[in-house]
Amino acid sequence: MAILTEQDRATITQMFEQTLQEPVRLAFFTIPSSSLIVPGRETCESCGEVQALLEELVEISPKLTLEIHNIQQERELATQYGVERVPAVLVLGPESGGVRFFGAPAGYEFATLIQDIQSASQGKTRLAPATREALAAIPDPIHIQVFVTPT
């Protein structure tokens, strides 16, 4: 079943045609669903739906690719990306790496995902010069967590 409507698809197609420049990879960490629920085993309720959404999204532009990783089988890679939970989506442009979603990018967060893909592809954002200057002066790691609920 398609998650994006025809209209969503048309809007995003046009947007991506106009804005995407460099290729962008979406790295998705998941626990593949099983038809059996084994007590005590980790499951991921929204993983299937998020994967379906991402698959539809990358079909829209040849500049987008999706890599799917099983967090239980690819622990090392998950650690490398700092992913401890699923579903996790990382938006990876030629230069970026720190843009991540934990949980379904639904509602308003879907718009954020689309925006992130565009900025990663263009390698530029709309941050104010003062913000750039202030952040450039900070060499230490900065970890920002934004808690949201679907709207």
Added chain:
Amino acid sequence: MAHQMAQDFPNVRADIVEANEFPDLARAYGVSGVPKVVINDSVEFVGAVPEPHFVAAIQQALGVESGEAGPDNV
């Protein structure tokens, strides 16, 4: 905004966390309203804020003196 910062600066990692899917995290960080922003586990605020305010919160979390015209406390 957090994601834009992470996009432009390699030392910035920005996570959007769906609070309902990770109640343990939401509890650990005392999330009662959204959006709630937590920086380096030390400085936090709730709601959308103007960019300079966000920057000031980062500077506070890192113990960096903020420049002139910083907002009051976050």
